[in-house]
Amino acid sequence: MNAHVKNTHRYFSMSAVVAGIPIVMVGIGGLIPLVYLLTKAFSAEGSALVDIVFRWRNARLFLNTLLLTVGVLVLDLLIATPAAWLTSRVNLKGRRLFTVLCALPLAIPGYVMAYALLALGGNTGIVAQLFGTSIPRLSGYWGALLALSAYTSPYLFLNLRTALLGLDPSLEESARSLGYKSHQTFFLVILPQLRPAFYASGLLISLHVLGDFGVVSLMRYETFSYALYTEYMLSFEHVYAAWLALMLLAFTACLLYLEAKLLNRVALHRAGRGTSRQLSQIQLGTWHTPAHLYLSLVAFVTVVVPAGAIFLWIFRGFDPKALQGLLNALIGSLSVAIPAGILCALLAVPFAYIGVRHPSRISNALERVGYVVYAIPPLAFALSLIFFLLHTASFIYKTLPVLIYACTLHFLAEAIGPVRSSLYQASPNLEEAARSLGYPRIQAFFRTLFPILMRGMLTATALVFLATMKELPLTFLLSPAGYETLALNVWSYTTEAMFAEAAPYALAILLFSGVFVSVLIRQEEEI
Amino acid sequence: MFNNRLRLFNYVLPILLLFTAIGTVHAETLTIYSGRSKSLVEPIIKQFEKETGIQVKVSYANTTQLAATLLTEGDKSPAALFWAQDAGALGAVSKKAMFEKLPESILTKVPSDFRDADGFWVATSGRARVLAYSPERVKMEELPKSVFDLTQPVWKNRVGWAPTNASFQAFVTSLRMQVGEEKAEEWLRGMKANGAKKYAKNTPIIEALAAGEIDLGLPNHYYLLRFKKGNSNFPAAQTFFQADDPGNLVNVAGIGLLKSSKNKESALKLVEFLLSAKAQQYFTSDVFEYPVIDGVIPNANLLPLSELLQLAPTFNLNEMDDLDGTVNLLRRVEIL
Numbered sequence: 001m002n003a004h005v006k007n008t009h010r011y012f013s014m015s016a017v018v019a020g021i022p023i024v025m026v027g028i029g030g031l032i033p034l035v036y037l038l039t040k041a042f043s044a045e046g047s048a049l050v051d052i053v054f055r056w057r058n059a060r061l062f063l064n065t066l067l068l069t070v071g072v073l074v075l076d077l078l079i080a081t082p083a084a085w086l087t088s089r090v091n092l093k094g095r096r097l098f099t100v101l102c103a104l105p106l107a108i109p110g111y112v113m114a115y116a117l118l119a120l121g122g123n124t125g126i127v128a129q130l131f132g133t134s135i136p137r138l139s140g141y142w143g144a145l146l147a148l149s150a151y152t153s154p155y156l157f158l159n160l161r162t163a164l165l166g167l168d169p170s171l172e173e174s175a176r177s178l179g180y181k182s183h184q185t186f187f188l189v190i191l192p193q194l195r196p197a198f199y200a201s202g203l204l205i206s207l208h209v210l211g212d213f214g215v216v217s218l219m220r221y222e223t224f225s226y227a228l229y230t231e232y233m234l235s236f237e238h239v240y241a242a243w244l245a246l247m248l249l250a251f252t253a254c255l256l257y258l259e260a261k262l263l264n265r266v267a268l269h270r271a272g273r274g275t276s277r278q279l280s281q282i283q284l285g286t287w288h289t290p291a292h293l294y295l296s297l298v299a300f301v302t303v304v305v306p307a308g309a310i311f312l313w314i315f316r317g318f319d320p321k322a323l324q325g326l327l328n329a330l331i332g333s334l335s336v337a338i339p340a341g342i343l344c345a346l347l348a349v350p351f352a353y354i355g356v357r358h359p360s361r362i363s364n365a366l367e368r369v370g371y372v373v374y375a376i377p378p379l380a381f382a383l384s385l386i387f388f389l390l391h392t393a394s395f396i397y398k399t400l401p402v403l404i405y406a407c408t409l410h411f412l413a414e415a416i417g418p419v420r421s422s423l424y425q426a427s428p429n430l431e432e433a434a435r436s437l438g439y440p441r442i443q444a445f446f447r448t449l450f451p452i453l454m455r456g457m458l459t460a461t462a463l464v465f466l467a468t469m470k471e472l473p474l475t476f477l478l479s480p481a482g483y484e485t486l487a488l489n490v491w492s493y494t495t496e497a498m499f500a501e502a503a504p505y506a507l508a509i510l511l512f513s514g515v516f517v518s519v520l521i522r523q524e525e526e527i
Numbered sequence: 528m529f530n531n532r533l534r535l536f537n538y539v540l541p542i543l544l545l546f547t548a549i550g551t552v553h554a555e556t557l558t559i560y561s562g563r564s565k566s567l568v569e570p571i572i573k574q575f576e577k578e579t580g581i582q583v584k585v586s587y588a589n590t591t592q593l594a595a596t597l598l599t600e601g602d603k604s605p606a607a608l609f610w611a612q613d614a615g616a617l618g619a620v621s622k623k624a625m626f627e628k629l630p631e632s633i634l635t636k637v638p639s640d641f642r643d644a645d646g647f648w649v650a651t652s653g654r655a656r657v658l659a660y661s662p663e664r665v666k667m668e669e670l671p672k673s674v675f676d677l678t679q680p681v682w683k684n685r686v687g688w689a690p691t692n693a694s695f696q697a698f699v700t701s702l703r704m705q706v707g708e709e710k711a712e713e714w715l716r717g718m719k720a721n722g723a724k725k726y727a728k729n730t731p732i733i734e735a736l737a738a739g740e741i742d743l744g745l746p747n748h749y750y751l752l753r754f755k756k757g758n759s760n761f762p763a764a765q766t767f768f769q770a771d772d773p774g775n776l777v778n779v780a781g782i783g784l785l786k787s788s789k790n791k792e793s794a795l796k797l798v799e800f801l802l803s804a805k806a807q808q809y810f811t812s813d814v815f816e817y818p819v820i821d822g823v824i825p826n827a828n829l830l831p832l833s834e835l836l837q838l839a840p841t842f843n844l845n846e847m848d849d850l851d852g853t854v855n856l857l858r859r860v861e862i863l
Contacts, residue, residue, distance in 0.1 A: 057861055118731075122738025124762060137738050217691070217727035230691055230863050234854050236594045236619045317757025325569075379592065383599050390603045398586075398605060477596055481558045481584035481605070484565075492565040492587060497730040497753045501566060 018442070019350035023366050026347065029409045030373040036384030037249075037376070040242035053243040058227050065223040068144055068216070069209045075149040076156045076205055079298055083153075084160035085186075086291050091281045093288075096525070099161070100518045101299040106154040106466040107513030108306050109487060111214030112506055114147045115494065116309035118218060126309060143219035150302040151215075152208050155414070155463065156201040162418045162459045163197035164190075165524070166425040166452075196424050199259045200417025206255055207375050207413070210248060224248070232379055245377050252375035256368045264359075307510055313503035322493070322501035325484060330508060333469055333485040335400065340407040341465035344415035345457040347408065352420035352456075357428060367416070374413035381410060382477035403478045407468050414467055415460035422456030423449070458524045462517050469509050486512075556582040557793045560597065560606045562590025562616060563780055567814050574809075575800050581793045590616045590693065597785070598623060607788035608797065610651070610780070613693045617648040617781050618848040626783040633795065636802045640836075641779055641819045644845045650779035651801045652810040653817035655835060656698050658774065659744040659751055659765040661736050670766060674702075674774030677743065678717030686723045687732045687741040690862045694729070694747050694778060700853045701842050702773045708856070715860045725862075736763040745774070749815040752828050770838050777839040779819070 080102070086092055087099045105113070120126050121137035128134035138146060167190065175189045176182075213229040216222070228248065231241035284291055348370075355367030373381075385406060389397045396402055426449055434444035470487045479485075486505045493502035561568050565587045572583050586593070586606070594616040597604055602625075609626075611617045620626060626647040634646050641650035660670060671677055677686050689695050703711040726732045729746035733754055736744050746765075754761045768774040782801065788794050800806055807818040811826045817835060825831045830838070857863040 051855070051858065055858075118734065118738075122735075122740060124737045124739075134739070137735075137740055139740075218731055220725060220727075226691075233589075233591050233691060233693070234696075234850065236591065236598055236616070238595060315757075316754075321570075322566075379595075383595060386596060386599050390600060394603060473592070476586075476588035476592060479586070481586045482556075488587065489565070494730070495728075496564050496566050497733065497750045498566050500757055 019353045020366075022347055022350045023354065023369065026351075026373070026409060026412065027366070027369050029405075030369055030376075032388050033373075033376045033381045033384040034249075036387060037242045037245055037380055040237075040239050041246055044239045044243060048240065049243065052231065052240040053247070058224065058244075061222055061224045061227055064141075064221065065210060065225070068141065068148070068221065068223060069206050071141070071145045072148045072152060072209050073202055073205060075145060076153045076201075079149065079153045079302070080156035080160060080201075083295060083298055084157050084164055085190075086295060088161045088164040089282055090284050090291065092284060092291060092295075094292075096518065096521060098295045098299065099521050100514055101303050102157045102295070103154045103462065103466070103517045103521075104510065104514055105151045105302040105306070106463070107469060107510050107517075108151055108303075108506075109214070109470040109472075109490060109509075110147065110151055110212055111218060112310065112490060112494070113151045113306050114143075114215045114218035115499075116306035117143065117147050117150075119309045119312070120305070126312065139220050141221050144216045144221040144223075146301075147215045147219060148209055148212060150306070152205045153298075153302060154466070155204045155208075155417075156198075158459050158463060159197040159201040159417050159421060160194055162456055162524075163194050163421040163425075166422050166455060167193060168425070196263060197417065197421045199263055200420060203255060203259055203371060204374075204414055204417065207252060207371070210251070211375070211377065228377060232377070238380065238383070241377075242380070245380050248377070249372065249375055252372060256371055260364050260368070307507070310503055310506045310510075313499035313506075316500040318500040318503070322498075323504055325489060326486075326504060326508060329484045329486045329489050329505060330512065332483055333487065333509070334512070336404055336407055336471075336475075336485070337465045337468035339404050340411060340468045341461040341463075343404070343408040344412050344464040345419070345460040347412055348415035348419040348460050349453060349457070351412070351416050352423045352453075356420060356423045367420075370412040370416050373409055374411070376410075378410060378471075378473040379477070382406065382474050385478065398478070398480050400480060400483070403475065403480075403483075406474045406478050407471060408464075410474060411464045411467050414463040415457075418459035418463065419453055419456040422453050426452040455524050458520045462520045465516055466513050469513055556584050557608075557790055557797065558606050559583060559585045559608045559610060559797070560593045561585050561587050561610045562593050562612045563587075563610055568610070570813070571801070571806050571809050574805070575797055578800070579793075579796060581796065583797070594619050597625060601625075602787045604785055604787050606785055607790060607794040608782055608784055610782040611648075612780050613697060614648075614650075614779055614781060614844050614847050615693065615697065615850050617643070617783055620783065621645075621647045622848075625785055625787070627786045627788070627791070629784060629798070630795070633798055633802065637819045640844060643781075643783075644843075648781045648783035649798065649802070650781045650819045650844075652807075652814070653777050653779050653819055653832075653835075654694070655748045655767070655817065655839065656694065656745065656774055656776045656778070657748045657751075657765045658768055659733060659736055659746050659763055661739070661742050661762065662764045663762060664739075664742045671743075672769045673772045674745075674768055675714060677723075678714060678721050680721070682721060682743060684722035684724070685742040686718070686721070687726050687735050687744040688718070688723050689726045689728050689732060689746070690857060692728050695745065696850060696853050696857070697778050697847055698745075698773070698776050699857065700847055700849055701776050701840065703849075703853065703856070704846050705773050705840055705842060712856060712860060715856065715862060719860060719862060733763060737761060747778075748829070752815040755828075767838050771840050772838075773840050775838045775840060776842065777817070777835060779844060780816075 083102050087095050087102065117138050121135045123134050125134055171189055172185055175185045180188065211225060213225045216225065228241060228244045231244055232238060235241065351367050351370055354363040430448040431444050434448045439447060472487055472491055475485055475488060486509045489505040490502045572585060576583055590612040593609065597609060597620050609620055621643065628646045629649055634642050634649060637650055699711065724741055726735060729750045732744040732746045733750050735741050748765065751763055751765050782798055784791060784794055802820060804822055807820050807823045810816045811818045811823055811829065815826060815828060817829060817832055854863065
């Protein structure tokens with residue numbers, strides 16, 4: 001008995017060291033912008049600091065941000081929870097199509113979503129032209145709420161779906177056999193098991209709302225990012241912006257602490273003997289139609305309406321010359337989005353691993369390094385990297401690998417959630433069993449855990465791919481001169497009110513994201 | 528089963544490695560940082576490449592971000608030229624002594640209003656602040672004569688503006704210089720009290736006008752023209768205030784040569800090309816901007832340059848560098 005305990009202990013600490021190497025590397029990567037922000041912040045002048053950073057208006061803006069964050073979280077829950085359940089656990093016709101549709105809003109840049117929703121209302125709006133009566137234009141809190149919820153809901157949807165697909169059916173069967181009704185089973189047995197997925201995506205969504213400027217500015221709802229963005233737009237030195245960014249990071253740290261407290265002692269893997277069976281699918285019967293109606297409504301509001309509005313841009317005076325750069329931009333987009341997606345999924349494994357398998361204060365903190373990096377304003381991140389590279393390795397400055405590195409580091413947080421969710425469902429006994437059968441540590445990991453993690457890793461790849469496809473600030477400052485992406489073109493044309501020319505690029509992002517995500521979903525379902 | 532899954536990665540990895548290789552191999556060329564959008568710049572750059580055989584690589588980003596990048600890069604910048612959307616950003620780079628003085632032969636191509644007093648940058652095109660309005664809801668004779676009239680009760684909740692926009696802030700800076708700090712503050716407070724609606728930038732102002740959300744707006748002149756290009760019935764119009772009104776400010780986009788540039792000769796060729804009749808014709812005919820040289824066929828949708836300069840307030844763009852003062856003012860009245 002003693003020998004067994006000792007052996008286990010040694011095995012765990014070794015694996016923690018192996019997992020620790022990439023984490024330390026990411027940590028160092030994250031330290032660069034952090035040191036940069038701190039250096040900037042402490043070169044500020046006292047009086048201006050009070051005028052710009054510590055003024056009451058910022059507190060009011062912060063309150064607005066909180067209201068919006070809570071609203072978006074609630075609305076996302078209502079959109080994504082039923083959608084994730086229906087597309088993973090139910091014998092629904094057109095499951096794959098709806099899965100792709102529910103993930104797709106993530107491919108629409110936030111500001112494009114806002115433009116599209118704004119185009120519906122008003123005297124000249126799409127609704128007025130189609131039906132002859134105008135509806136008021138969306139704006140303010142409700143406009144921002146709808147646009148942000150529409151495009152952040154896939155974070156929750158994809159995380160939940162991964163978790164739902166990996167659930168152990170025996171728990172539900174036990175609940176049923178104990179006399180639980182099916183809705184009781186859902187709320188008392190299934191939902192609690194989804195906690196890691198809820199927390200991880202809740203964090204991501206909150207960080208998105210905190211950092212968003214594109215949507216809230218177009219919807220004319222002022223949040224904290226208004227202060228941050230104004231400062232980044234107006235000053236060339238970013239001294240006070242550094243303070244605002246640090247305030248944002250402090251708030252992120254609070255959120256992370258909260259999440260860590262909530263997640264404490266979650267153990268969701270099978271405790272008994274044997275392995276988890278394939279999930280049985282629930283027969284929906286007469287509920288088929290309402291389920292389809294619900295999913296269609298969600299897809300209509302979050303995908304069809306924005307995609308349709310973008311498509312209508314073409315009729316604003318299209319110039320075919322704008323198509324010339326399409327292929328080039330597509331190659332540019334894919335050559336960063338695909339490697340970043342895969343790298344993030346791979347890097348997320350050690351992060352999730354030490355957090356789940358070796359819970360301690362240190363590992364909890366390390367696991368959350370990714371989120372801190374995510375919360376650093378991308379502009380500050382890019383500028384710190386420029387400074388660092390020019391003083392250390394200027395020969396790689398403005399090359400594609402640097403951009404891929406930056407996107408990987410920045411979006412890593414999006415990948416950790418799904419991987420962690422699947423890891424929670426894997427029993428540590430598996431690795432131990434493989435070890436006792438004589439497999440070396442690493443091989444034991446790849447033989448037992450890796451296949452289980454695959455599902456989470458595919459979701460992670462999809463999330464990061466979608467995010468990178470529409471990335472702007474890092475691409476702006478770190479890409480090689482002459483490099484182009486679809487998102488850069490959409491931005492460039494919409495900025496100059498050339499919506500017709502922007503349309504094919506925005507539609508190409510949607511199309512290729514759709515194709516990529518459906519391939520991943522097919523893979524994921526086969527696991 | 529497990530191997531099947533890895534097949535995805537087997538296909539994808541070689542492809543992405545190939546992409547990476549393509550991306551990193553590039554020849555020695557002229558590199559430009561452009562704060563002007565690709566959509567406005569690319570055709571004329573292509574033309575330059577064709578005529579001179581010099582290959583040009585452009586990094587496009589927001590003007591302020593590029594200025595910040597240049598300040599971070601210092602003398603290690605790979606860029607030869609900085610082409611900015613507004614004079615303020617050029618001033619910030621100029622202050623750090625990162626620009627090389629341009630030769631007289633280039634500077635004298637444009638009127639003195641359209642270049643830096645010390646010769647560190649030169650304007651490439653001009654744009655005007657205008658009064659955009661809804662012809663359905665505002666009759667010609669009701670239109671305000673001055674930007675100061677917009678604080679009157681008749682315009683309550685009917686005006687849209689974009690306080691975070693660099694062009695708007697340039698206008699406020701010029702307002703302060705022309706009428707003094709107090710009057711400028713009074714106007715800003717009056718506008719705020721009169722319910723002026725804040726928009727993210729110029730384009731949303733035009734869209735809000737068409738949608739019926741506002742009846743008047745304060746954008747740059749070319750956005751509406753681009754909407755009209757696609758749809759001549761687009762329900763919005765624009766005009767100027769009376770002559771010399773601060774609301775008719777003329778602002779510029781400009782370009783400067785970086786000291787760190789490795790191929791100054793080619794860089795100056797590009798600057799010269801941008802001030803040539805051909806490029807200027809493109810700016811006015813295709814991009815709807817004002818040319819900065821004479822001898823260009825005027826765009827029928829624009830005023831001739833001489834008439835525009837008569838309407839515009841007398842104001843030197845070199846006085847435009849007090850952005851901090853403007854921002855402090857906007858913060859004090861809680862518009863930012």
